[in-house]
Amino acid sequence: MSSSGERLFEGADWDFQILQRIHDACEEIAHKELGLDVYPNQIEVITAEQMLDAYSSVGMPLFYKHWSFGKQFAFQEASYRKGLMGLAYEIVINSSPCISYLMEENTATMQTLVIAHAAFGHNHFFKNNYLFKQWTDADGILDYLEFAKGYIAACEDRHGSEAVERTLDAAHALMSHGVDRYPGKKMLDLRDEEKRAGQRRQHEESVFNDLWRTVPNVKTKTKASLTAERRRALLGLPQENILYFLEKTAPRLAPWQRELIRIVRHIAQYFYPQGQTKVMNEGTATYVHYRIMNRLHQQGRITDGNFLEFLQSHTNVVFQPEFDDRRFSGFNPYALGFAMMQDIERIVSAPEDEDREWFPDIAGKGDVEGVLREIWANYRDESFISQFLSPALIRRFRLFHLHDDPADSAGIRVDAIHDERGYRRVRRELARQYDVGFVDANIEVIDVDLDGDRRLMLRHTTVKDAQLNETDTRRVLQHLADLWSYDVVLTEVDGSDKVLKEYVVSPRVAAAAAA
Amino acid sequence: MVMHIVDRRLNPGSKSLENRQRFLRRAKALVQGAVKKSSQDRDIKDVLEGGEVTIPLDGMDEPRFRREGGTRDMVLPGNKKFVEGDYLPRPSQSGGKGSGAGEGDSEDAFRFVLSRDEFVDLFLDDLELPDLAKRKLAETESEGIQRAGYSTSGSPANISISRTVSRALARRVALRRPRKDEIEALEAEIAECDDAARRRELMAQLEALVAKVKRIPYIDPIDIRYRRFETVPKPVAQAVMFCLMDVSGSMSEHMKDLAKRFYMLLYVFLKRRYKHVEIVFIRHTDRAEEVDEDTFFHGPASGGTLVSSALVAMNEIVRTRFRPADWNIYAAQASDGDNMTSDSGLTGQLLTTNILPVCQFFAYLEVGEAANYTFDMPDSSLWTLYERLRNEGAPLSMRKVSERGEIFPVFQDLFKRRSQQERVP
Numbered sequence: 001m002s003s004s005g006e007r008l009f010e011g012a013d014w015d016f017q018i019l020q021r022i023h024d025a026c027e028e029i030a031h032k033e034l035g036l037d038v039y040p041n042q043i044e045v046i047t048a049e050q051m052l053d054a055y056s057s058v059g060m061p062l063f064y065k066h067w068s069f070g071k072q073f074a075f076q077e078a079s080y081r082k083g084l085m086g087l088a089y090e091i092v093i094n095s096s097p098c099i100s101y102l103m104e105e106n107t108a109t110m111q112t113l114v115i116a117h118a119a120f121g122h123n124h125f126f127k128n129n130y131l132f133k134q135w136t137d138a139d140g141i142l143d144y145l146e147f148a149k150g151y152i153a154a155c156e157d158r159h160g161s162e163a164v165e166r167t168l169d170a171a172h173a174l175m176s177h178g179v180d181r182y183p184g185k186k187m188l189d190l191r192d193e194e195k196r197a198g199q200r201r202q203h204e205e206s207v208f209n210d211l212w213r214t215v216p217n218v219k220t221k222t223k224a225s226l227t228a229e230r231r232r233a234l235l236g237l238p239q240e241n242i243l244y245f246l247e248k249t250a251p252r253l254a255p256w257q258r259e260l261i262r263i264v265r266h267i268a269q270y271f272y273p274q275g276q277t278k279v280m281n282e283g284t285a286t287y288v289h290y291r292i293m294n295r296l297h298q299q300g301r302i303t304d305g306n307f308l309e310f311l312q313s314h315t316n317v318v319f320q321p322e323f324d325d326r327r328f329s330g331f332n333p334y335a336l337g338f339a340m341m342q343d344i345e346r347i348v349s350a351p352e353d354e355d356r357e358w359f360p361d362i363a364g365k366g367d368v369e370g371v372l373r374e375i376w377a378n379y380r381d382e383s384f385i386s387q388f389l390s391p392a393l394i395r396r397f398r399l400f401h402l403h404d405d406p407a408d409s410a411g412i413r414v415d416a417i418h419d420e421r422g423y424r425r426v427r428r429e430l431a432r433q434y435d436v437g438f439v440d441a442n443i444e445v446i447d448v449d450l451d452g453d454r455r456l457m458l459r460h461t462t463v464k465d466a467q468l469n470e471t472d473t474r475r476v477l478q479h480l481a482d483l484w485s486y487d488v489v490l491t492e493v494d495g496s497d498k499v500l501k502e503y504v505v506s507p508r509v510a511a512a513a514a515a
Numbered sequence: 516m517v518m519h520i521v522d523r524r525l526n527p528g529s530k531s532l533e534n535r536q537r538f539l540r541r542a543k544a545l546v547q548g549a550v551k552k553s554s555q556d557r558d559i560k561d562v563l564e565g566g567e568v569t570i571p572l573d574g575m576d577e578p579r580f581r582r583e584g585g586t587r588d589m590v591l592p593g594n595k596k597f598v599e600g601d602y603l604p605r606p607s608q609s610g611g612k613g614s615g616a617g618e619g620d621s622e623d624a625f626r627f628v629l630s631r632d633e634f635v636d637l638f639l640d641d642l643e644l645p646d647l648a649k650r651k652l653a654e655t656e657s658e659g660i661q662r663a664g665y666s667t668s669g670s671p672a673n674i675s676i677s678r679t680v681s682r683a684l685a686r687r688v689a690l691r692r693p694r695k696d697e698i699e700a701l702e703a704e705i706a707e708c709d710d711a712a713r714r715r716e717l718m719a720q721l722e723a724l725v726a727k728v729k730r731i732p733y734i735d736p737i738d739i740r741y742r743r744f745e746t747v748p749k750p751v752a753q754a755v756m757f758c759l760m761d762v763s764g765s766m767s768e769h770m771k772d773l774a775k776r777f778y779m780l781l782y783v784f785l786k787r788r789y790k791h792v793e794i795v796f797i798r799h800t801d802r803a804e805e806v807d808e809d810t811f812f813h814g815p816a817s818g819g820t821l822v823s824s825a826l827v828a829m830n831e832i833v834r835t836r837f838r839p840a841d842w843n844i845y846a847a848q849a850s851d852g853d854n855m856t857s858d859s860g861l862t863g864q865l866l867t868t869n870i871l872p873v874c875q876f877f878a879y880l881e882v883g884e885a886a887n888y889t890f891d892m893p894d895s896s897l898w899t900l901y902e903r904l905r906n907e908g909a910p911l912s913m914r915k916v917s918e919r920g921e922i923f924p925v926f927q928d929l930f931k932r933r934s935q936q937e938r939v940p
Contacts, residue, residue, distance in 0.1 A: 070538030074627035322593020466585030475578035
């Protein structure tokens, strides 16, 4: 190594030259040793207050205005002030250039850790993981957010902030059902998106002719009603992306309302991969910072003291409380992800017989970095766990599977533990917990009654008898009905199409009038 | 690869401020209720402080499709003694763990911190000072001086040198006034020139230039500009608040406490409106004196009751210290209503001729014992007097209060934003 042995910094203080040196040192290791391929980095130094600001706009540097972000901010500020919540050391944005926010309070060691973690670990993952490649446009996101912010502000000027707020409220309520789950359509190009919106507005303005309004209505021919099948095909039904369906087919929305829905939908889509790769993303970043920090220490570029400081925060980050611990609140994605990455490293470099049997493809292959890069690129949490959670790790975490069937009066059954009979079942169940197909309720738009009262029909197919919470569902459906402008019916059915419950919600008059 | 470091620390902070304001606006009714509730059991001194308020989440939540119930499977770490097929007792109803409760479910109340300004704003929302513009337009304003561009005339002290010089420069350039170095160059050339004809020619040139210099002055009177000032009416940004209180033996601690609360609210309110607020405490028995706050509320005193003495004292203080042209004067009188019958005439006269004309606002607060419903009792002598004055058209506001909880409603009622025609009853 060219500059090995030379200390990057002394003590806890840092300045911009030191940050640059740290970055360069990390970059050298990331490239030469780990073979990472990253977007150009942009490191931004911010204050604690700005970090709080960023929290409440989902970590993005710019975002449109909405009261719900203010609510979040008020809440977070209160818990931060009371000391209930610490702030993250860093926020990183999936964009090109990849922006990492560093808090000014961090010591030089922490900045090194954060740069290794975010600017190389997360950055590599964003650039190479297939989900991000498929669904997000890192080059365009910042421009698109800028456009969204401006567009929404312009709408508020034109149509009043109340009407905009009402539309956004409704769209937010349906955000979790505003994503395409399966690829098929072409990937979004957010820059084009922005241009397209502008062009459409221009087109509308240029072809607007008030005369058309005065032309008497031509009597519409009474069409033979479409067959149900043809109608559904025309509307693209069944459709699980409710926001997309509304944007395209809701009968009484104004063009700007469709655009707002589109914006919310695109942003939901942008964040969709992040929800599916928490374990992998954090695992990758933690593994990368661990490797880089260790190497820096080995090269003598950080002192033993710095290294101990790093180890302490690293240990805190990857701490996994056990289920009966008061601190337990589900799996820590850092802990699980990092443990799995290290475990894969072990399997690739020094496998045991059991590993050879379970992982014939990678056991003893020797090229740790290559195998890991391959995995980082091609898996998401669910498939990653169901493929690579090893018996050794199941034993180390002492994982067990609980099955809680309300019909079973004996209690909650321990279904599998970390033994020969249980490994596969534990692994399958854990993978399922990370499967988006199970995390979000399976709700689809199935039909529209075009001949009758235009009611919109949705269906929720329950999984394992879990039904929707009634109060919340009514509220969400209210929003949906307001956008649709006619009645909305949601039917809950179980796997065998037996109807469990039916909701009917009518639009509020005010919303219909606003359309 | 190139790496950029951007220092954002100096960027304007509080990007979330607008979102926060939107949130407060949306939750206004709820927050206002919470503010009033929390201010009721606060010490009046702390009313101005912001603080944590709790509002119910109803209407502020963001609903999502959420599922609950059904068969649940979970994988957990840290097995110690379970083997396959064991049964665990279900945890008691509420303490179910596993899938974390969604947002908006478990929290039925939402707590957050309001800043001092937000708190006061919400607290005093919908209140306004009565009769400010109508009655005293001339007197509530004083004159101030403001820069107002430049003028072509003025006193020498106000010459704007930079403006004058730059105009002169522009003029000299426009009229092509020869520069000093041009003339010097020509003179030098003449000095070195041997050819007589050429010399003559140059001399003529030099002469022309010098003549031109004389014709075009360096600074012309038309270049001169003066800084111009304008007098503008400036609203008086100071107010004085007179607290008048009867401290005779009949006033109990409870009554004084009620009065204090009212004064404090008035103070907070005026403070928001004016940069500078002075308070004058005048307490009276059968004679009045100006005292400090502590003595006002806690100092012992006894004697008869002569309200006019307080009014005389206030009138004197206004005359000597607070010229009505420079000060906005507010007065609030608290009393249990007792007054010597013989004093009524003088009190009424002082009030209508001396006090009310200089006051922006005069409020009379009749305080009573907690358990005592003043409303059932016959009107006190002071109340009867003031009511008569009011019916004759004197701009007085009066209220009766006997419970702590009534103070704020009464205050709010007095200062509620009203349409033009309505009068404070």
